[in-house]
Amino acid sequence: MSNTEPTPAGDSKAIVSNQPGIHEKLTDIVNKHLSHRSQKPYQAHTQQAFDEMNAIVENFAGEIILDSCCGVGQSTRILAQQNPDALVIGVDKSAHRINRNIDDVWQVENYHLVRADLNDFYRLVAKANWPVSKHYILYPNPWPKAKHIQRRWHGSAVFPEIISIGKEIILRSNWPIYLQEFQQAAAIVDRQGILSEVNDEQPLTPFEAKYKASGQTCWQLLIA
Numbered sequence: 001m002s003n004t005e006p007t008p009a010g011d012s013k014a015i016v017s018n019q020p021g022i023h024e025k026l027t028d029i030v031n032k033h034l035s036h037r038s039q040k041p042y043q044a045h046t047q048q049a050f051d052e053m054n055a056i057v058e059n060f061a062g063e064i065i066l067d068s069c070c071g072v073g074q075s076t077r078i079l080a081q082q083n084p085d086a087l088v089i090g091v092d093k094s095a096h097r098i099n100r101n102i103d104d105v106w107q108v109e110n111y112h113l114v115r116a117d118l119n120d121f122y123r124l125v126a127k128a129n130w131p132v133s134k135h136y137i138l139y140p141n142p143w144p145k146a147k148h149i150q151r152r153w154h155g156s157a158v159f160p161e162i163i164s165i166g167k168e169i170i171l172r173s174n175w176p177i178y179l180q181e182f183q184q185a186a187a188i189v190d191r192q193g194i195l196s197e198v199n200d201e202q203p204l205t206p207f208e209a210k211y212k213a214s215g216q217t218c219w220q221l222l223i224a
Contacts, residue, residue: 012174012213015144015174015175017146018146021177021180022181023146023149025149026149026185027184027188029149029155030185030188031188033158033160034160034188038119038123038157038158042120042123043120046116046120047120047124050116050121050125052114053089053112054128057087057089062087063087064086064130064131064133065079065086065134065136066125066130066132067079067088067089067091068091068118068138068140069091069138070091070113070138071092071207072100072102072206073092073097073113074106074204074206075136076088077106077107077111078106078204079111080106080111081106081108085110086110086133090112091114091115091116092113092115093115093116094115098113098114098115119156119157119158122158122161125161125165126161130165132167133166133167134166134168134170135165135170136169137162137170138171138172139173139174139207140152140171140173142173142175142178144175153182154181154186155185159185160189163186163223168222168223169186169193169221169223170220170221170222170223171221171223172198179220179221183223192223193221193223195220195221196219196220196222
């Protein structure tokens with residue numbers, strides 16, 4: 001559910017879906033996952049990655065910011081630069097993206113990039129009760145076909161853990177239905193969200209830059 005490599009500037013195609021609005025089965029799916037939490041074993045590489053980061057988190061007294069599906073980590077570095085007193089943790093499933101050596105203007109010291117499966121990592125973070133102040137999910141794969149609703153984060157088995165992580169949860173997408181669905185899913189557990197257009201001058205991710213260069217509107221959902 002994390003990002004794939006973006007297309008060249010100005011060449012990002014708009015989302016095409018056979019789903020005109022919020023999925024009709026969304027509420028039933030969310031309630032099912034809330035009633036039956038995932039019990040599958042943790043993957044070894046994710047458990048190891050979590051244990052290493054957990055030791056750092058336990059010895060850090062400041063603000064924790066989680067950047068999920070961070071891709072090459074541009075957003076992680078920008079968030080770390082914007083929040084110099086925070087510990088910013090970017091997580092992505094792809095070792096190739098995590099390990100890309102990117103020389104940019106956002107190189108700082110207060111962040112870590114972690115290769116892990118978020119389906120397991122989220123459950124471990126929730127179990128450990130990390131004191132996450134802000135939880136970013138920026139431009140996740142929208143899985144726009146209606147039959148793929150359970151591949152979206154709000155339709156996944158790990159949604160109960162996702163929605164419990166972070167005093168604030170910030171999502172962005174160029175497909176507003178994705179955010180509307182997440183907003184409805186969050187409301188089931190009494191977490192309210194505000195949907196708005198993204199007007200930041202500095203794109204947080206390469207995807208955001210590509211979408212804007214292609215003339216697409218980017219949207220943000222803030223869950224507080």
